[in-house]
């Protein structure tokens with residue numbers, strides 16, 4: 001047996017920890033930036049594919065008893081030169097990856113190549129391949145692939161959930177949070193929840209005057225400020241182009257209105273500096289309850305109506321609308337021009353009391 005191989009006891013310890021691996025990998029990946037996921041999933045996929053081809057060549061050679069003399073099978077440093085090894089070296093240039101499960105994946109990968117070499121050397125010498133060595137090779141390959149698949153699934157999920165420009169969750173993902181809050185609203189009598197829509201003011205002018213890249217910069221700045229201004233269990237998502245949707249669990253409209261208006265004020269007071277210029281960005285907001293009496297879309301529509309009332313009233317303000325003030329508006333289909341106009345008249349400006 002090659003002395004570089006892990007002992008069976010060590011392999012068992014690794015196997016026992018494989019459930020924990022999922023937890024460790026997920027925790028580690030949560031600390032990565034969302035743009036890292038843009039390439040991570042694709043890189044992993046390509047690396048796995050090339051390893052699968054390598055594995056197939058070995059298995060075929062074992063069955064047909066054909067020697068394998070290429071470096072990728074017998075060189076001591078083959079693990080550094082395969083697609084997967086090169087990918088690992090690349091990601092390890094970033095210190096963030098040099099921890100926990102990534103190091104474990106690297107160790108497994110090296111062991112896999114060592115185990116392959118042991119088996120192939122026996123094949124090349126035309127010896128019987130030792131069953132324990134072969135089983136070990138297959139087992140370590142499975143362990144490695146299981147770990148890497150967790151990484152892959154998590155990367156794909158993240159890629160689908162987050163908007164790369166703002167690093168906020170996207171419209172599709174916020175739907176699940178809304179649905180869960182709505183469910184709580186229906187199950188628990190005294191549970192309350194508010195939502196708010198925000199839209200950057202005159203954003204088209206920013207793009208026209210400064211260019212799309214500066215527009216993106218302002219979007220990212222706004223998103224970060226929003227994200228930094230909410231509680232841990234609140235949510236802010238990128239809902240559309242320059243539109244954001246907030247969810248405030250456990251808040252009444254009387255509580256949510258001032259909270260939202262403080263965020264509006266903070267944005268207006270925090271200009272972005274760009275190439276020596278100070279760019280001011282403001283947004284208009286509409287806030288309402290996530291009502292248990294209507295469907296979710298109707299609550300969003302109400303928040304939207306309040307938002308456009310804020311635009312109509314001069315922008316850079318917060319308008320609120322009480323779902324209880326609107327009678328008979330039970331489903332999204334009930335909205336028409338007349339009801340929208342009636343709702344518009346029910347909107348009230350949120351004005352912060354002076355400290």
Ligand SMILES: Nc1nc2c(ncn2[C@@H]2O[C@H](COP(=O)(O)OP(=O)(O)OP(=O)(O)O)[C@@H](O)[C@H]2O)c(=O)[nH]1
Pocket residue numbers: 165199200201202203204205207211212213214215216219240241242311315
């Ligand atoms: N830079 C950038 N611009 C975007 C993005 N998504 C949407 N936009 C732009 O956002 C602008 C939205 O313009 P409008 O809907 O006319 O609204 P506005 O100029 O913000 O005016 P008001 O909402 O009425 O205050 C359009 O010019 C879009 O091209 C994006 O991801 N990046």
